[in-house]
Amino acid sequence: INGRIGNMLFLTPLIRYLHELLPHAAIDLALAYPAAAELLRGVPGVRRVMVFPHRAPQRLGRYLAALRSLRACRYDLAIDPTEFSTSGRIMLALTRSRYRLGFASSAQWAPLTHAVPLPVQAMHQAVRPLHLPHRIFAAPLDAAAVTLWLPLPAQELAEGRRLVAQAIQPEPLQTPSNAFGFFAHAANLKRIDRAWWVAFWDAFLALEPQALPVEFLPAAAQPPTDARFASLHVPSTRGLTAAIAATRVFISTDTGPMHLASSTAAPTVGLFLASDPGLYGPLKPDDLAIDIGRLAPGEVALRCQQV
Numbered sequence: 174i175n176g177r178i179g180n181m182l183f184l185t186p187l188i189r190y191l192h193e194l195l196p197h198a199a200i201d202l203a204l205a206y207p208a209a210a211e212l213l214r215g216v217p218g219v220r221r222v223m224v225f226p227h228r229a230p231q232r233l234g235r236y237l238a239a240l241r242s243l244r245a246c247r248y249d250l251a252i253d254p255t256e257f258s259t260s261g262r263i264m265l266a267l268t269r270s271r272y273r274l275g276f277a278s279s280a281q282w283a284p285l286t287h288a289v290p291l292p293v294q295a296m297h298q299a300v301r302p303l304h305l306p307h308r309i310f311a312a313p314l315d316a317a318a319v320t321l322w323l324p325l326p327a328q329e330l331a332e333g334r335r336l337v338a339q340a341i342q343p344e345p346l347q348t349p350s351n352a353f354g355f356f357a358h359a360a361n362l363k364r365i366d367r368a369w370w371v372a373f374w375d376a377f378l379a380l381e382p383q384a385l386p387v388e389f390l391p392a393a394a395q396p397p398t399d400a401r402f403a404s405l406h407v408p409s410t411r412g413l414t415a416a417i418a419a420t421r422v423f424i425s426t427d428t429g430p431m432h433l434a435s436s437t438a439a440p441t442v443g444l445f446l447a448s449d450p451g452l453y454g455p456l457k458p459d460d461l462a463i464d465i466g467r468l469a470p471g472e473v474a475l476r477c478q479q480v
Contacts, residue, residue: 175258176227178410178429179453181206183247183299185216185322187254190303192218194312202266203243206349208410223261238283244269254302256280256291273307294325299451325415325434333415340387340405349385353377354420354439355429356389357398362447363427369470372397385421389430417449422480428451435460440480444473 181265198218205227225239253265253275265283277288289308300319307314338348388404397404403408407413417423420439425431427445434441443455443462454462
């Protein structure tokens with residue numbers, strides 16, 4: 174129950190794992206990311222997405238409606254997938270279920286029928302929840318093969334290619350194969366300033382002169398970071414994911430679009446300043462997480478070119 178898109182996407186490997194273990198099971202999700210129902214529409218195994226308002230006490234009616242929806246069903250199994258979530262404890266305690274599965278941590282006060290010890294080693298936040306069904310069902314788990322999972326139908330991916338092509342040229346025929354997407358915005362300590370991006374792209378284009386940078390903007394009125402390049406704003410989260418999938422590589426600050434990109438086939442580069450890349454970085458084998466705090470923009474450009 175967290176309003177950030179990244180934490181919601183970190184649950185998709187667990188959804189996939191459960192669906193592969195129990196292909197006929199119906200999976201209901203209690204989430205707080207506002208666009209969760211739209212984004213997870215059509216994900217195999219998912220039956221319902223109950224969206225709770227996040228940090229909005231004035232929306233008590235919406236909260237109670239979501240709670241009634243949760244309480245209306247009696248479940249075989251309820252899972253609390255994170256070890257330090259007060260709202261997760263509340264949801265687990267209020268869910269009507271025969272079995273309750275969660276981590277045996279000092280923060281776990283909700284009653285559990287099955288408690289799994291916390292993994293000793295540090296691991297990515299999308300991999301950690303998989304240890305719950307892995308231990309209980311004694312099912313195989315290859316942690317190195319875990320990726321975010323957000324399958325989109327072919328027609329939505331085609332529309333994403335059209336949007337990127339249109340941003341590059343007004344009357345597009347197809348998305349150029351050398352379109353390099355990037356997202357330059359983030360909150361607080363994760364933010365990378367404009368001068369860094371300009372220096373980065375100068376260095377990258379010196380290495381890859383044929384590259385076509387395309388900036389993805391967080392709002393339609395947001396001015397581009399670098400006016401030399403094409404830019405676009407896609408208001409729908411699903412549409413944004415499909416457009417990112419049309420790029421050759423997607424380079425992003427440590428924020429939501431980076432995780433969306435990691436759920437696509439596009440190689441993803443996450444640029445980190447504050448968070449631990451090992452816990453929050455992109456996950457695909459051809460993805461890359463770079464701690465840029467001690468690297469010059471030219472060094473980062475070289476590493477991105479190697480991707």
